[in-house]
Amino acid sequence: MAGMTEFKTGESNFFTTKFEEILAWSRKYSLFQYPFATACCGMEFMQTASPVYDIARFGAEAPRFSPRQADVLWVVGTISQRQAPVLKRIYEQMTDPKWVVAFGTCASCGGFYDNYTTVPGVDKVIPVDVYIPGCPPRPEAVLDALMLLQEKIQSGASGAPLVVPPREVPKLAQLGVNKRQAIGATAVYPEGTIK
Amino acid sequence: MSKAVISKLQSEFGDGILEKNAFRGDDEVRIAASDWVKVATYLRDEQGMDHFIDLTAIDYPEREPEEPRFDVTVSLRNHDTSARVRVRTRVEDGASLPTLSTVWSGANWAEREVWDMFGIPFEGHPDLRRILMYDQFEGHPLRKDYPIQRAQPLVAYRDVPRVAKLAPFGVEEGQPFARIDWAARLDGADAQVSPSIALQSGQRRALSDSDIHHGDAVAPASEE
Amino acid sequence: MEPADDIIESEDTALELPSDPMRLNMGPSHPAMHGTIRMVLDLDGETIQNVDIQPGYLHRGFEKSCERGTWNQVFPYTDRLNYVSPMLCNIGFSLAVEKLMDITIPERGQYYRVILGELARISDHFTCNGASAMELGAFTPFLWVLKVRDWIWKVLEQETGARMTHSFGRVGGMAAPPTETFHHDVAALIPHIEQVTGEVEHMLLHNRIFLDRMQGVGNLDKEHALAMGCTGPVARSAGIDCDVRRDNPYMLYDRFDFEVPVGTTGDNFDRFMVRMEEVRQSVRIIHQALEQMPTDGPVNHPDLRVSLPEKDDVYNTIEATIAHFKLVMEGLKPPQGEVYSYTEAGNGELGFHLVSDGSGTPYRVRVRPPCWYNLQACRSMILGDMLADIIPTFGSINMIGGECDR
Amino acid sequence: MATFKLDGEDITFEPGDTVIRAAWRAGREIPHYCWHPGLSVAANCRMCLVEITSGRKIDMPILKWDAKKSDYVPATKPKLQPACQFQASEGLEVSSKSEPVKQAQGAVQEFLLLNHPVDCPICDQAGECKLQDYYLEHQGTPKRKLTEPVHKPKGVRFGPTIVYDAERCIMCTRCIRVCDELAGDHVLDMRERGNRNEIVLAPGRELDHKYSLMTEHVCPVGALTSRDFRFKARVWFLKSAPGVCNGCSKGCNTHVDFDPRYGKVYRLRPRDNMDVNKFWMCDDGLMTYEEAHDNRLFMGRVGRGEAGDFVGAADAIAEAAQALKSVDGNEIAVVLSAQNSTEDNYALARLGRALGATRQYLAAKGGWEGDDILREADNNPNRAGATAAAGSAFAGTVSDLAEHVASGDVRAVLALGSHTAADTASLAKLEGLERFICLASNGGGMADAAQVAIPIANWAEAHGSFTNSAGTNQPFKRAIPAAPGIEPGWRAIASLAAALGHDLGFHRVQDVRAAMKPASADSDTTEARA
Secondary structure (H helix, E strand, C coil), X not given: CCCCEEEECCCCEEEECCHHHHHHHHHHCCCCEEEEECCCHHHHXXXXXXXXXXXXXXXXXXXXXXXXXXXXXXXXXXXECCCHHHHHHHHHHCCCCCEEEEECHHHHHCCCCCCCCECCCHHHCCCCCEEECCCCCCXXXXXXXXXXXXXXXXXXXXXXXXXXXXXXXXXXXXXXXHHHHHXXXXXXXXXXXXX | CHHHHHXXXXXXXXXXXXXXXXXXXXXXXXXXXXXHHHHHHHHHHCCCCCEEEEEEEEECHHHCCCCXXXXXXXXXXXXXXXXXXXXXXXXXXXXXXXXXXXXXXXXXXXXXXXXXXXXXXXXCCCCCCCCCCCCCCCCCCCCCCCCCCCCCCCCCCCCCHHHHHHCCCCCCCCCCCCCCCHHHHXXXXXXXXXXXXXXXXXXXXXXXXXXCCCCCCCCCCCCC | CCCCCCCCCCHHHHHCCCCCCEEEEECCCCHHHCCCCEEEEEEECCEEEEEEEECCCCCCCHHHHHCCCCCHHHHHHHHCCCCCCHHHHHHHHHHHHXXXXXXXXXXXXXXXXXXXXXXXXXXXXXXXXXXXXXXXXCHHHHHHHHHHXXXXXXXXXXXXXXCCCCCCEECCEECCCCCCCHHHXXXXXXXXXXXXXXXXXXXXXXXXXXXXXXXXXCCCCHHHHHHHCCCHHHHHHCCCCCCHHHHCCCCCHHHCCCCCCCCCCCCHHHHHHHHHHHHHHHHHHHHHHHHHCCCCCCCCCCCCCCCCCCHHHHHHCHHHHHHHHHHHHHCCCCXXXXXXXXXXXXXXXXXXXXXXXXXXXXXXXXXXXXXXXXXXXXXXXXXCCEHHHHHHHHHHHCCCHHHHHC | CCEEEEXXXXXXXXXXXXXXXXXXXXXXXXXXXXXXXXXXXXXXXXXXXXXXXXXXXXXXXXXXXXXXXXXXXXXXXXXXXXXXXXXXXXXXXXXXXXXXXXXXXXXXHHHHCCCCCCCXXXXXXXXXXXXXXXXXXXXXXXXXXXXXXXXXXXXXXXXXXXXXXXXXXXXXXXXXXXXXXXXXXCCEEEECCHHHCEEEECCCCCCCCCCCHHHHHHCCCCCEEECCCCCCCCHHHCEEEEEECCCCCCCCEEEEEXXXXXXXXXXXXXXXXXXXCECCCCHHHHHHHHXXXXXXXXXXXXXXXXXXXXXXXXXXXXXXXXXXXXXXXHHEEEEEECCCCHHHHHHHHHHHHHHCCCEEEEECCCCCCCCCCCCCCCCCCCHHHHHHHXXXXXXXXXXXXXXXXXXXCCCEEEEECCCCCCCHHHHHHHHCCCEEEEEECECCCHHHHCCEEEEECCCCCCCEEEECCXXXXXXXXXXXXXXXXXXXXXXXXXXXXXXXXXXXXXXXXHHHHHHHHHHHHCHHHHHHHC
């Protein structure tokens, strides 16, 4: 555990650490989750909770269907414009500290339901801590997201969404990035055309 | 099986049957909106069409004003013989249709959906409310002239700089680049360059190589 | 809210002193409402006097979105209609467009579709029964069926590349031919399915609480079910002997020998048992299909106007390049016309009402969602019952938001 | 009217019509490559072969492969006729769908693709290519030839406008015929034979006549491509709006091809109009699309040159109204433009009358020579329309206006459009003028000379109409939306009038057109109404 030092004084051992850290440590391994499951992703959420993947191993077993008892709000699935007020209400009912995970593409950005009825990403309505890509994401991705969230809780950061530590980027993607920087890809539309 | 039903209908209503169609084995008849309930009741009571399958509508804005804009179809099934027929009628924009929920209770939600999506009211419906969209929603999304990307949020989007960065679409953005731009098409200026794609927006086959044949004079612009 | 004319006065409510009904909101964010249904209840004590079921919280604009791409670009959307058995929706839409174009795909492809579809049906029924058991407190069967569902998904993933949302169907065939190990994997999977089916039944059918909450609850009357447009397990449980696979055989279902389970009273228990029996029947169908399925031969329709050519030819011959360009950039063009094609999906008759203006873009795609009508009938099932009876009744309807609200 | 039967359907024809032309008039397409309604008949592609089912049967003996016997057996097949050359006659019965015809079409198609390169991904014609369309319609079989295709010159420069690719060429000779028969310049010809066959330039010549782009336009495949349009856009993504060329007073009908995603015009194409331009246009006319985006005014400007500062269109209009308020009507000069639509001109003329301005001038372009094919001597698309809109005679051109300004008769100028034939000297005279308002879509000319410049939409961004030298009024439609805040000319003028306290009652383009009708008939009535 971070920032912990062990002292040996002969008969008894004791630890010292910061109060925030012991608090964060205890928080991150006893997350009560509120699965706001609306759509397809709920199926994968079931699988993640099922014996095969068993999210309980990561200290996030107990689902609480009352927002007042929940720490993590999983937004699992598409949020329609009609559903949005409900989601906002539930988020407001949750007690601090609270975290939000956007589960799947629809919750993250609306996915390919970019039309008259779908909210293009729940972060248009409530702040989000961790985004999980995938339509739906594999359970491994969900577990990864949970661990990221735990990192964030331990780090004590709040507000800004967690940025995944950089991983190895494929060569082609790098080329694309460099090229885009080279041509300064800003003007999507020619000057003076309709936006 | 269903052919027999169609012929029975023919003999019962005669000229009431405006059109018969059996494309790919789907037997359907078109009737006048005034016969809507009469034919439905006859089918249920005399022809044993007791299994209600579906009721929906189709929007043909380009048919106006010569022909009514909407087609409403109801699909039925006879449980004993498993014969199926489809009955269709045409409804003006703004005109209403008598409800079938008195004939088959299953038509209740289907008619609410048609009202919600197309704006076709049904007379005598027990409670004609929106069912898929919310009451504050303006317009009827499945009409061809409703732009698919026009969202009407109930909750104001958060105004944080990061949101714009994270979420790709704003309220009025979305899927603007459909293969058919209906606003422009109804305005007459949606011709496709590629002759074979021109078919996709329902344009006539190119005859000479200047591929889209608008005729010699262009009709005056409908709206500026 | 509609007036409840058909309310049943149960005895204890008759004994109660008259009192104003209590208005209770259930959902949309309620664990038993699958997150997408809102029920506004009028309660007299615990008895449901009137209920207003409000779907639409998962309306995602399926039908509107279909009107902007090509016909083949609809498949990803169909995946997300009934996301418990996406393959059945894929197949349903393929068959609809093929009916519109009046083509049939080679036999091997049809057997392939049958097997994948029945696997999807099994996972659908398992999910429904397991989930409704869990909502009644029996958690173990739920975990067991989820275990089996994951095995099924592993097979589907190996075939299609995706666990759930396969987007595997195509007009005129499938996206890919069967893998080499397809037969072996499915054959190896079947015994596990049969075993778990037995285990789940053994656990639940000796559970007094489960039986009490399922039997005689949520009754559905036959004539009412027909008029309501119920299909599938919900209709069959009410004694309506209908199954599209048998009544209007599509693909190769007339070659298989299987029975259609039919209930008697139309209560939750019948729905549960019908689904359990259908799992066994699906296993039978898969057995026969595996035996009859030819080991080699084409899966896709040979016409280059319908199905994409081989990538190798696309890169090397102009003919295939042209076909590829036309199919990808413009899409296949069914003739002008209008068809209603229906298949037996997990929840009943899944119908696609297609309107084509002869172009590469669908003019109208109407999907007839089975659980839309099943959910409509739910009102009459729960009227007069107790508040707690909503949970098993609603669970046994297997309302799938994506399919119901589209 | 004489008729013959095509696939059992009665087709009326005029004496001398061929089968394919009569069918084309009736809206029935018989597949063809080398035939073009505007060109002479070559009958060398053999795609339009049809079977003559009436009259005496001509059966040719052939050897047919019998799979059962695995040997050739004698058989017969009907003698097919090229529909582009076969004269239609009374009672003739033609089949373009019978089995032998289908076989022939498939065979021709397969033959044309034998040596065709796998170029669709890099070919500009892809999407509007007859080979692609007819492959799906009439062949649909995979390749049988396994040997390396024949290689020929690619990317040959034919001239300033055209690049030639011999591998894609199907030798339909349309380009040769269009040069001979439209431009009257035999600059292209064919050499060699068989699979060495290719199109060549006349020795020492370039394809540089004024109708060179028509060769690309008639090319049914990607063999001839326009150097201007090459690799700019994919036609799948282009949409097209009916337009009228503003290159000269001929008023050729055009397709304005634009990309709705970027609101950008990419090219013009001729639109069939038998009364005006038949199927053709000249190169200069086709290149006028560049004005849609070059040197555009996107903001209003108050003040000249360096001193000028840019303001929104509304502010510019307010400024203009301020400048005009204090001037007496007969000291205001209204300058109509032969380059702008009749609607804009009429609105401005109406405003002038409302202000009591008696002096009307006409700004027009110069510097152009016509020919006896399509190009008119006058390169202003709408001189007739502007004259009709003026209602009364013009007091002269912009150079005359400059004189009158110098002499002090005119103290305010309200001008439409930036184009003028006047030289810089006379424009310099105008630059002294304090009250010089110009509504223009492009910079340069009067727009730069003006004290207040008001941006308006151009011909691609608004509905409108031009009246050509023959006097036919041809409406055109908006292709791309104008930049935010920029209105069509007539609407900008209407709001200027409103700022000056006059209500022209123009809200939709129909209002302007309705008001115009008497204007073209009789000017006095409009005087009374104005």
